[in-house]
Amino acid sequence: xxxxxxxxxxxxxxxxxxxxxxxxxxxxxxxxxxxxxxxxxxxxxxxxxxxxxxxxxxxxxxxxxxxxxxxxxxxxxxxxxxxxxxxxxxxxxxxxxxxxxxxxxxxxxxxxxxxxxxxxxxxxxxxxxxxxxxxxxxxxxxxxxxxxxxxxxxxxxxxxxxxxxxxxxxxxxxxxxxxxxxxxxxxxxxxxxxxxxxxxxxxxxxxxxxxxxxxxxxxxxxxxxxxxxxxxxxxxxxxxxxxxxxxxxxxxxxxxxxxxxxxxxxxxxxxxxxxxxxxxxxxxxxxxxxxxxxxxxx
Amino acid sequence: xxxxxxxxxxxxxxxxxxxxxxxxxxxxxxxxxxxxxxxxxxxxxxxxxxxxxxxxxxxxxxxxxxxxxxxxxxxxxxxxxxxxxxxxxxxxxxxxxxxxxxxxxxxxxxxxxxxxxxxxxxxxxxxxxxxxxxxxxxxxxxxxxxxxxxxxxxxxxxxxxxxxxxxxxxxxxxxxxxxxxxxxxxxxxxxxxxxxxxxxxxxxxxxxxxxxxxxxxxxxxxxxxxxxxxxxxxxxxxxxxxxxxxxxxxxxxxxxxxxxxxxxxxxxxxxxxxxxxxxxxxxxxxxxxxxxxxxxxxxxxxxxxxxxxxxxxxxxxxxxxxxxxxxxxxxxxxxxxxxxxxxxxxxxxxxxxxxxxxxxxxxxxxxxxxxxxxxxxxxxxxxxxxxxxx
Numbered sequence: 001x002x003x004x005x006x007x008x009x010x011x012x013x014x015x016x017x018x019x020x021x022x023x024x025x026x027x028x029x030x031x032x033x034x035x036x037x038x039x040x041x042x043x044x045x046x047x048x049x050x051x052x053x054x055x056x057x058x059x060x061x062x063x064x065x066x067x068x069x070x071x072x073x074x075x076x077x078x079x080x081x082x083x084x085x086x087x088x089x090x091x092x093x094x095x096x097x098x099x100x101x102x103x104x105x106x107x108x109x110x111x112x113x114x115x116x117x118x119x120x121x122x123x124x125x126x127x128x129x130x131x132x133x134x135x136x137x138x139x140x141x142x143x144x145x146x147x148x149x150x151x152x153x154x155x156x157x158x159x160x161x162x163x164x165x166x167x168x169x170x171x172x173x174x175x176x177x178x179x180x181x182x183x184x185x186x187x188x189x190x191x192x193x194x195x196x197x198x199x200x201x202x203x204x205x206x207x208x209x210x211x212x213x214x215x216x217x218x219x220x221x222x223x224x225x226x227x228x229x230x231x232x233x234x235x236x237x238x239x240x241x242x243x244x245x246x247x248x249x250x251x252x253x254x255x256x257x258x259x260x261x262x263x264x265x266x267x268x269x270x271x272x273x274x275x276x277x278x279x280x281x282x283x284x285x286x287x288x289x290x291x292x293x294x295x296x297x298x
Numbered sequence: 299x300x301x302x303x304x305x306x307x308x309x310x311x312x313x314x315x316x317x318x319x320x321x322x323x324x325x326x327x328x329x330x331x332x333x334x335x336x337x338x339x340x341x342x343x344x345x346x347x348x349x350x351x352x353x354x355x356x357x358x359x360x361x362x363x364x365x366x367x368x369x370x371x372x373x374x375x376x377x378x379x380x381x382x383x384x385x386x387x388x389x390x391x392x393x394x395x396x397x398x399x400x401x402x403x404x405x406x407x408x409x410x411x412x413x414x415x416x417x418x419x420x421x422x423x424x425x426x427x428x429x430x431x432x433x434x435x436x437x438x439x440x441x442x443x444x445x446x447x448x449x450x451x452x453x454x455x456x457x458x459x460x461x462x463x464x465x466x467x468x469x470x471x472x473x474x475x476x477x478x479x480x481x482x483x484x485x486x487x488x489x490x491x492x493x494x495x496x497x498x499x500x501x502x503x504x505x506x507x508x509x510x511x512x513x514x515x516x517x518x519x520x521x522x523x524x525x526x527x528x529x530x531x532x533x534x535x536x537x538x539x540x541x542x543x544x545x546x547x548x549x550x551x552x553x554x555x556x557x558x559x560x561x562x563x564x565x566x567x568x569x570x571x572x573x574x575x576x577x578x579x580x581x582x583x584x585x586x587x588x589x590x591x592x593x594x595x596x597x598x599x600x601x602x603x604x605x606x607x608x609x610x611x612x613x614x615x616x617x618x619x620x621x622x623x624x625x626x627x628x629x630x631x632x633x634x635x636x637x638x639x640x641x642x643x644x645x646x647x648x649x650x651x652x653x654x655x656x657x658x659x660x661x662x663x664x665x666x667x668x669x670x671x672x673x674x675x676x677x678x679x680x681x682x683x684x685x686x687x688x
Contacts, residue, residue, distance in 0.1 A: 035442045037383075086664045091542075093381040094663050096442050097602060100383070101659030104595060108653045220591065223453075226446045234441075266461030275450035282435040282447065294440055296546050 013141025015248025016148030020203040021225030022240030031192035040222035041106030046201020051119040069198040076197025123209035227278035233291025362519040365616035368600035370569020376607035378562035379542030384448025387455040390589030392571025393578035400476030425571035437559035459586035472585030475578035605669030
């Protein structure tokens with residue numbers, strides 16, 4: 001029983017990270033119809049900048065996270081302008097492949113920046129624990145959940161209430177009509193990449209918190225947010241949050257109980273649980289929980 | 299009326315190279331230049347192994363293998379417009395199918411030791427069947443679902459490869475690959491070719507095992523490349539292009555999206571499986587970690603650098619991707635690159651090579667989607683019209 005609560009809380013922490021990354025994917029997908037396979041590299045770069053600001057400038061964790069998010073937003077916007085803008089009007093699979101190219105470029109850059117020394121994000125959570133109902137919970141998991149929800153709420157309010165957010169939603173709905181209404185569609189694409197990269201940076205900082213250090217091998221973690229958005233629906237922010245929670249908790253529960261009850265599935269089975277859920281979702285409900293079913297007119 | 303011209307396919311006077319029939323235009327070697335290039339290329343390929351060391355010959359063999367995998371991916375991505383990040387998964391399935399059927403049994407690891415005539419086709423068919431089972435999941439929805447699904451396959455596959463110890467040897471251990479013995483003739487051992495000239499002069503050749511395997515892979519590559527070229531000229535090839543260019547229009551015309559996409563995926567997996575089986579022989583000992591996401595990206599680089607929707611382009615891309623590390627190593631003296639895998643210099647060899655792939659994928663997609671093949675077309679057209687610009 002103690003294990004169950006601890007496991008669920010760890011799952012919600014993980015779910016928070018997935019939700020952040022899922023929102024990062026969804027924002028770009030809604031704006032440009034492209035799945036951004038460069039997200040893992042953006043995440044690692046974000047974690048690196050958080051650590052770099054923290055250790056070289058001696059800034060507190062939250063200040064360095066915000067700075068890293070700003071830097072990554074700028075990098076995201078520049079990337080969009082240089083590599084993705086020329087792909088407007090070209091097939092989605094070409095643009096998606098451009099992001100695969102960007103992924104390996106940015107990943108090598110990140111690996112080189114990190115170098116051989118241990119980069120630590122210097123978070124205040126570490127491995128601290130609190131006791132609730134007799135279970136030991138990591139404060140980091142709770143912090144991950146809360147910070148992710150706050151960040152997503154801010155983005156949600158921005159999209160729902162602000163003028164720019166309205167323009168972004170209009171662009172997502174219909175690019176040509178938005179253009180006719182005087183919206184600078186290109187700028188909206190850039191902005192989507194900026195927000196998305198900042199979310200990925202935040203996810204990276206929270207992922208590498210807890211003293212594990214920033215490593216490029218952690219990048220592939222972000223790809224597990226793809227099953228999340230398939231589950232939630234490719235174009236739904238609400239879906240990304242709920243899907244993230246479901247997959248985070250299921251993954252965490254698997255990690256706790258699978259070695260006990262189903263050991264023949266092998267070590268590290270929890271890592272591929274999101275992908276198995278994804279295959280089931282594609283079988284049962286291909287547009288996910290909250291995705292818009294695509295209707296095509298001739 | 300012009301029965302003669304239709305029969306001879308080309309007019310005999312006026313413009314001798316004018317196509318006067320559809321079959322003439324769609325012929326595999328529809329111009330004489332193409333035929334000459336193909337013969338020249340074949341001659342170079344036949345001569346190459348006798349001028350290079352065995353490690354280079356092994357590398358050239360890898361070019362053929364990458365070209366096979368690249369052609370498969372190009373049928374799916376270039377012709378049918380579906381991105382797959384799962385090529386590595388199917389290479390792995392092919393390699394392990396081959397290893398289980400044609401490999402040696404050692405300890406707990408299963409190996410049946412069958413002939414290559416059995417394991418090679420099955421190394422293609424097993425991945426193709428898996429692809430046929432999986433494809434409908436992604437093919438019934440539009441967009442990039444296949445890319446995400448295949449990405450998932452790579453990770454699930456890596457886990458299975460690590461855990462299925464009787465088949466794969468398990469993580470960090472690996473197993474021996476299939477043995478390329480075709481009808482009792484070992485394609486990966488040294489051979490001595492002897493023939494009598496005028497019954498008293500005996501001529502002897504010692505052929506290195508890498509050279510033998512090189513020729514074996516070359517023949518398989520030629521067969522598969524011609525098959526692919528034929529495939530693209532067929533009804534199926536045209537339906538692939540229709541689905542890529544406008545899926546709604548294709549569907550209206552009676553092309554089943556689900557069937558076409560699944561077929562493209564299965565054919566691509568077949569090629570990948572064969573490539574994986576052949577590659578495992580060259581690698582020598584296959585470990586589950588080989589078939590990862592980055593190997594898939596290598597194959598994406600092959601087709602996006604080589605050129606989308608061209609078989610020739612896939613071959614060019616394979617040459618580029620496989621030979622680039624050699625070029626990079628040759629340049630290490632000039633550029634600030636670290637020789638080993640350390641942290642010295644600006645970048646090490648592996649990092650430089652990977653970053654070049656990334657940059658070239660992006661640059662080619664933006665500037666020249668037809669890749670190296672497109673550059674060749676531009677160059678050719680320039681000289682064709684020289685000294686005029688068009």
